[in-house]
Amino acid sequence: MKKVKVLKGVFFAGRHLFLLALALFWLIPIIWLVCTSFSIQPGINISRFFPEAWTFENYRLLLFNSEDTVARFPVWFKNTLIIAIFTCLISSSFVLMVSYAISRMRFKGRKALMNIGVILGLFPGFLAMIAVYFILRSFGLTNNHWGLVLVYSASSGLGYLIAKGFFDTISETLSESARLEGATEAQIFRKIIIPLSKPIIVYTVIASFLAPWMDFIFARIVLNSGIATDWTVAIGLYNMIDRVLINSHFARFCAGGVLVSIPISVLFVIMQKFYVEGITSGSVKG
Amino acid sequence: MSRFLGFFQGLAADFMQGDIFVKLSALFPGAGYFRRRQYIKGVILTLFQAVIIFFAITVAIPYIAKYSTLGTVAHESFFNPDTMKNEINDYDHSFRILLYGLISMIVLAAALVIWLRNIRSVRALEVRAREGQRITSFVEDVKSMRDKRFHIVLLSLPCLGIVLFTIVPLVVMILVAFTNYDQQNMPPTQLFTWVGLQNFRTLFSNSITISFGYAFFKVLSWTLIWAFTATATCYIGGIMLSMFINSAKTKFKQVWRTMFIVSIAVPQFVTLLLVRNFFATTGIANTFAAQWGLTDFLRNIGLIPETLTNIPFLTDPNWAKVMIILINVWIGVPYLMLIATGILMNIPKELYESARIDGASPFKAFVHVTMPYMLFVTGPYLVTSVVSNINNFNVIYLLTNDVFTTTDQALANANAQEVDLLVTWLFRLTQNFYNYKMASVIGIMVFIVCAVFTLVAFNVVLRRNKEDKFQL
Numbered sequence: 198m199k200k201v202k203v204l205k206g207v208f209f210a211g212r213h214l215f216l217l218a219l220a221l222f223w224l225i226p227i228i229w230l231v232c233t234s235f236s237i238q239p240g241i242n243i244s245r246f247f248p249e250a251w252t253f254e255n256y257r258l259l260l261f262n263s264e265d266t267v268a269r270f271p272v273w274f275k276n277t278l279i280i281a282i283f284t285c286l287i288s289s290s291f292v293l294m295v296s297y298a299i300s301r302m303r304f305k306g307r308k309a310l311m312n313i314g315v316i317l318g319l320f321p322g323f324l325a326m327i328a329v330y331f332i333l334r335s336f337g338l339t340n341n342h343w344g345l346v347l348v349y350s351a352s353s354g355l356g357y358l359i360a361k362g363f364f365d366t367i368s369e370t371l372s373e374s375a376r377l378e379g380a381t382e383a384q385i386f387r388k389i390i391i392p393l394s395k396p397i398i399v400y401t402v403i404a405s406f407l408a409p410w411m412d413f414i415f416a417r418i419v420l421n422s423g424i425a426t427d428w429t430v431a432i433g434l435y436n437m438i439d440r441v442l443i444n445s446h447f448a449r450f451c452a453g454g455v456l457v458s459i460p461i462s463v464l465f466v467i468m469q470k471f472y473v474e475g476i477t478s479g480s481v482k483g
Numbered sequence: 484m485s486r487f488l489g490f491f492q493g494l495a496a497d498f499m500q501g502d503i504f505v506k507l508s509a510l511f512p513g514a515g516y517f518r519r520r521q522y523i524k525g526v527i528l529t530l531f532q533a534v535i536i537f538f539a540i541t542v543a544i545p546y547i548a549k550y551s552t553l554g555t556v557a558h559e560s561f562f563n564p565d566t567m568k569n570e571i572n573d574y575d576h577s578f579r580i581l582l583y584g585l586i587s588m589i590v591l592a593a594a595l596v597i598w599l600r601n602i603r604s605v606r607a608l609e610v611r612a613r614e615g616q617r618i619t620s621f622v623e624d625v626k627s628m629r630d631k632r633f634h635i636v637l638l639s640l641p642c643l644g645i646v647l648f649t650i651v652p653l654v655v656m657i658l659v660a661f662t663n664y665d666q667q668n669m670p671p672t673q674l675f676t677w678v679g680l681q682n683f684r685t686l687f688s689n690s691i692t693i694s695f696g697y698a699f700f701k702v703l704s705w706t707l708i709w710a711f712t713a714t715a716t717c718y719i720g721g722i723m724l725s726m727f728i729n730s731a732k733t734k735f736k737q738v739w740r741t742m743f744i745v746s747i748a749v750p751q752f753v754t755l756l757l758v759r760n761f762f763a764t765t766g767i768a769n770t771f772a773a774q775w776g777l778t779d780f781l782r783n784i785g786l787i788p789e790t791l792t793n794i795p796f797l798t799d800p801n802w803a804k805v806m807i808i809l810i811n812v813w814i815g816v817p818y819l820m821l822i823a824t825g826i827l828m829n830i831p832k833e834l835y836e837s838a839r840i841d842g843a844s845p846f847k848a849f850v851h852v853t854m855p856y857m858l859f860v861t862g863p864y865l866v867t868s869v870v871s872n873i874n875n876f877n878v879i880y881l882l883t884n885d886v887f888t889t890t891d892q893a894l895a896n897a898n899a900q901e902v903d904l905l906v907t908w909l910f911r912l913t914q915n916f917y918n919y920k921m922a923s924v925i926g927i928m929v930f931i932v933c934a935v936f937t938l939v940a941f942n943v944v945l946r947r948n949k950e951d952k953f954q955l
Binding site: 331382410458 | 629728732733734745751754765813919934
C-alpha cells in the first residue's frame with residue numbers, strides 16, 4: 198500500500214518537473230529579453246546569459262533621449278497607436294458587417310461571394326503588395342499613415358469566418374420573432390445580434406488592434422522614406438538590430454521589445470479566451 | 484450559364500415589348516423614371532451617365548487603347564530652348580497603363596451591367612403601372628435598404644475595399660507574369676510589354692545562364708516539406724501538451740497554461756529576431772555549446788564540418804532547416820495548445836464513458852476517441868494551416884534574412900536560397916532584384932499549389948469525415 202503511494206508521488210513529481218522543464222524551455226527567450234533589456238552592456242553579451250550589472254539606462258535612453266535619431270520609441274509608439282486605433286475601427290466594423298450579412302441573411306450571390314473569398318485566400322499576400330503600392334502612390338498615400346491604415350483594413354472583410362461561425366450559433370428564432378414584431382433587418386442587427394455578440398466583438402476588436410503592432414513587412418513597404426519619425430514600432434525595432442546598429446542598440450531593442458510586449462500581452466490574454474471559442478464554434482459549424 | 488443566357492433573353496424581350504420610354508432608356512437610363520414620376524432616381528441615373536461618359540473619354544479609352552502594347556512612347560528628356568530647361572516628353576508609363584486600364588475596364592463593365600439591368604427595371608415599372616399597381620417612392624426604396632436589402636448596405640464598403648486592395652492588385656500582378664517587367668524594363672524610364680508564356684518557360688528551364696528550373700523545384704520541395712512538417716509538429720505537440728496539462732493528475736493548470744501563453748503574447752518579430760541573435764554564429768548559444776563541449780562533440784561525430792569552430796545553427800542549409808522547424812515548434816505549440824484545450828473540453832463525456840465500459844485503455848481511448856474527434860473538429864483548420872504555412876513568410880524571413888547566404892551557385896543565379904519558401908523567394912525577387920515578372924510567375928505557382936492542395940484535402944479528407952459519427 199505504501200509502495201503504491203510512493204510510486205504515485207514519484208509520478209506526480211515527475212509529471213510536474215517535466216512540465217516545469219518544458220515551461221522553462223519556452224520562457225528562456227522571454228527571460229533573455231527581459232534580462233538583456235536591463236543590461237549595462239549596450240550590445241549583445243555573448244559570454245553570459247544574465248547581464249554583468251543591471252541598469253535602467255536602456256529604458257531611459259529609449260524613452261527620453263531625443264538626440265538619438267535612430268531610436269525614437271515614443272514617436273513610434275504614438276504612430277502605431279494611431280494606426281492601430283483607426284485600423285481597429287474600420288476592420289472590426291467591416292468584419293462584423295460581412296459576417297452578419299453572410300451568416301444571417303440569404304441573398305443572391307451569397308455562395309459566390311464566399312467562394313471568391315476562399316480563392317483570394319490562396320494567393321500570397323505580398324504578390325498584390327507591389328500593385329497596392331502603386332495604387333497608394335497614385336493617391337499620394339505612400340509614406341503616409343493613412344495609407345498603412347488602408348492596407349491593413351481595406352480587405353479585412355475577407356477575415357469574416359470566425360465571426361460568421363459565432364453568428365451561426367445564435368438561434369434564428371430570435372430574429373424570426375423580431376421580424377414578426379415588425380423589426381427591420383437593420384434593427385435586428387443593431388438591437389438583437391450585436392448585444393448578444395460581446396465575446397466575438399471583443400475578439401475581433403483586439404485582433405484587429407493588434408495587427409499593426411505585429412506586422413512589419415507591409416509597414417516597411419509603405420513607409421519606405423527612411424525617416425525615423427514616420428516609422429511604426431515594428432520597423433523601428435527591426436532597424437535597431439541592423440548590422441551597423443546592433444552592437445550599440447541591442448539592449449535598447451530588448452527594452453523596446455519589453456515595452457511593446459506589455460500592452461500586447463494584456464490584450465492577448467483577454468483575447469485568447471475568445472479566440473478558442475471562435476475557432477471551435479467556427480469550425481464545427483463550417 | 485443558363486442564368487446568364489436567360490438574362491439576355493429576358494432583356495431582349497423587355498426591350499422589344501416595352502414602350503417608347505423603355506427603348507429610350509437604352510440611350511438615356513433616366514428616361515423611364517421621369518415617365519413614372521420617379522424624379523430623384525431619374526436625376527441620379529442621368530448624373531451617373533454623365534460621370535461615366537466623362538470618365539470613359541478622359542481616362543478609360545486613352546488607357547485601354549494602349550493596352551495591347553502597354554505603351555510605345557519611351558521616356559526621354561530633352562532640352563527646351565524656350566524655357567532653357569531640360570524637359571521630359573509625354574511618355575507612356577507601362578505599369579500605369581496596366582493598372583489604370585484594368586480599373587477602367589472594371590468600372591466600364593460595372594456600368595454596362597447597371598445599364599442593361601436598368602432597361603429591365605424600367606420595363607418592370609411599366610408593367611406595374613399598366614396593371615395599376617402602386618409604384619414605390621424613392622423614400623420607400625431607400626427604406627428597403629434597411630430591411631430586405633440590408634445586405635447591400637453591409638457588404639458594399641467591405642467589397643469595394645476587397646476589390647481595390649486585393650482583387651485589382653492580384654489581377655495586375657497576374658498580368659505582369661505575362662510581361663517582361665523587370666530591372667531592365669522598369670517604368671518610368673523604360674517600357675515593358677507582353678511576352679506571352681515566356682516567363683513560365685523560364686521557370687521550368689535550365690541552361691548555363693538560367694537556373695530557375697533547378698531553383699524552382701528545390702524551393703518548391705522545401706516549401707512542401709516545411710508546410711507539412713511545421714503543421715504536423717505543431718499540431719501533435721500542441722495536442723500532447725494540452726492533454727498533459729488538462730489531465731486530472733496535473734495541478735495548477737492555469738499557471739502552466741499562462742506560462743506557455745506568455746511566450747506567444749510577445750510579438751513574433753521581437754522573439755524571432757531575438758532567437759536569431761541567440762543562435763548567431765558568434766552568439767550566446769554557440770558560446771555555451773563550446774564551453775560545454777557540445778561543439779567538439781558534434782564535430783567529432785561529423786555533424787558539423789572540420790573547418791568550423793562554431794555550430795552553424797542558421798548558416799548551414801541543413802542545420803538551418805532543422806532549426807527553423809524547431810523554432811517554429813516553439814512558436815506554434817502554445818497556439819495549438821490553446822485551440823486543443825477548448826476542443827478537448829467539448830468532447831462529449833459519454834464517448835469516454837462508453838469506451839471505458841467497453842474496456843478500452845486510456846491509450847486506446849486516445850486513438851479511437853480523442854484523435855478522431857480532434858481531427859473532425861479541426862479538419863478545416865488543419866487544411867488552412869497547411870496553406871498558411873506554405874505562405875508563412877515571417878518565420879523564414881526574420882530568421883534567415885541577412886544571416887543565411889547560399890553557397891549553391893545555381894540557386895544564387897536565380898536569387899534563391901536553400902531555406903527559401905516560394906513566398907520569401909518571391910519577396911526577395913521583388914524587393915532586392917526588381918524581377919517582377921518572375922515573382923509574379925512564382926506567385927501564380929504558389930496559388931496553384933495551394934488550390935490543388937485545398938481541393939484535394941477538402942474533397943478527400945473532409946467528405947469522408949462528413950459521414951462521421953460525431954455529427955449528430
